[in-house]
Amino acid sequence: MKINTRFFIRKFWIEILAIPPMLMAFCYFLYGQAYFNSWKNFAQMSSPWLFMAVLSPICCHWVRRKCLSLFPKIEDWPKRIFWSVIGYMTCTVGFAKATYFILVFLHFTHVVPSEKDFYSMMFIGFLTIMSLAAIYEGISYFQKWRTILMENDRLEQLQLETQYQSLQNQISPHFLFNSFNVLSSLISENPQRAEAFVDELSNVYRYLLRSNEQEMDCVKDELRFIRSFFHLLETRHEKGIALDIQVSPKWMDKKLPTLALQILVENAVKHNEVNPDHPLHIRIYEGKDQLNQPALLVQNNLQPKAARAKSNRVGLDNLRQRYALLNVRGFEVLQEHGFFTIVLPLLDQQQHKPAYSNFA
Numbered sequence: 001m002k003i004n005t006r007f008f009i010r011k012f013w014i015e016i017l018a019i020p021p022m023l024m025a026f027c028y029f030l031y032g033q034a035y036f037n038s039w040k041n042f043a044q045m046s047s048p049w050l051f052m053a054v055l056s057p058i059c060c061h062w063v064r065r066k067c068l069s070l071f072p073k074i075e076d077w078p079k080r081i082f083w084s085v086i087g088y089m090t091c092t093v094g095f096a097k098a099t100y101f102i103l104v105f106l107h108f109t110h111v112v113p114s115e116k117d118f119y120s121m122m123f124i125g126f127l128t129i130m131s132l133a134a135i136y137e138g139i140s141y142f143q144k145w146r147t148i149l150m151e152n153d154r155l156e157q158l159q160l161e162t163q164y165q166s167l168q169n170q171i172s173p174h175f176l177f178n179s180f181n182v183l184s185s186l187i188s189e190n191p192q193r194a195e196a197f198v199d200e201l202s203n204v205y206r207y208l209l210r211s212n213e214q215e216m217d218c219v220k221d222e223l224r225f226i227r228s229f230f231h232l233l234e235t236r237h238e239k240g241i242a243l244d245i246q247v248s249p250k251w252m253d254k255k256l257p258t259l260a261l262q263i264l265v266e267n268a269v270k271h272n273e274v275n276p277d278h279p280l281h282i283r284i285y286e287g288k289d290q291l292n293q294p295a296l297l298v299q300n301n302l303q304p305k306a307a308r309a310k311s312n313r314v315g316l317d318n319l320r321q322r323y324a325l326l327n328v329r330g331f332e333v334l335q336e337h338g339f340f341t342i343v344l345p346l347l348d349q350q351q352h353k354p355a356y357s358n359f360a
Helices: 007-010 013-036 040-070 072-103 115-171 171-188 191-213 219-240 260-271 316-325
Strands: 216-218 241-246 256-257 280-288 294-301 332-336 340-347
Touching: 007 294, 013 040, 013 115, 040 072, 072 115, 115 256, 171 191, 171 219, 191 219, 216 219, 219 241, 219 256, 219 260, 219 280, 256 260, 256 316, 256 340, 260 280, 260 294, 260 316
Parallel strands: 241 280
Antiparallel strands: 216 256, 280 294, 294 340, 332 340
16 A cells, blocks of 8 residues: 555654654663663664554544544533543553563563653653643644634625625616516505515515624524515516415524525526416425424425526525535435425524534
8 A cells, every 4th residue: 555655744743753852762761871872772772662652652643533523622622632631641651561561571671671760751751741732732723723714704705695696686687677667567556565565675675785794594584584585576476476484483593594595485486487377386394404403494396497597606505505614414405206495404592603613
């Protein structure tokens, strides 16, 4: 098997730089000046401890990966350091003690250190291990801090892209022309409906303009917005479109990405035929995701347009990436039995933490 030298050096550079001088210092402490009297002494006295010097770092790396896995959050650093030190000491002292007993058992008197020197060296080793644990944690913390900045910028960028695209769709000449055309006909035919239409149009723009303030919003506000947005669609398409919302009050304070529902409803209208003979039914209801966690499901019947609508590339991929950056699993796209369904996982208030709060 070919070894990637650069990867090996990059991954174990601390050990490559630290082990040789530490091993020599360890042996010098145990054997004194005799350790450097000749090459023969140097080789004989170093050889037994190479077992510890090589295997101990390998085990310590395993301990470090295990601690990062068990305590992935940045604020868990005290637990990581505590259990890392315990693990490092167990590995290092265990291998050192095993080497010591082997030398005693084989009667290698010329390389067996005194028991006092050995345990003194173990104490110094403990202090060294504490320092290495702090260095490892510092490196991990710095790397994660840098990742936090990058992922935070990416999440904000996705949120702004969503808001920009949603605003762009609502101020496009086509949308404005249709809205003003509908409003013009309502003013003469039904002034009361015209007033309601203007109110809902105002609600839509107000929500769109403030949607960049936070990446998540509660179900209650999202549903209130989608009802206003759907009112515009329903006034325009009349019996060609229908919306059914089935969400109980206990779900209203849960969180989901802002404008998620608007993106999905808009996509359903964009990619499917809307006419009174074959209405487009959009259903928003509560359920569970694939991890059996609370979710909103947005479903519409499939009746694709003959001419494929041009994609603006802000939609499902955007939502998928935002969920990933928020460290929320369970987002799913399903297409079966003539229905297109999107599963939107929901979060509680205290669960709303980005992915970059974790090391894993």
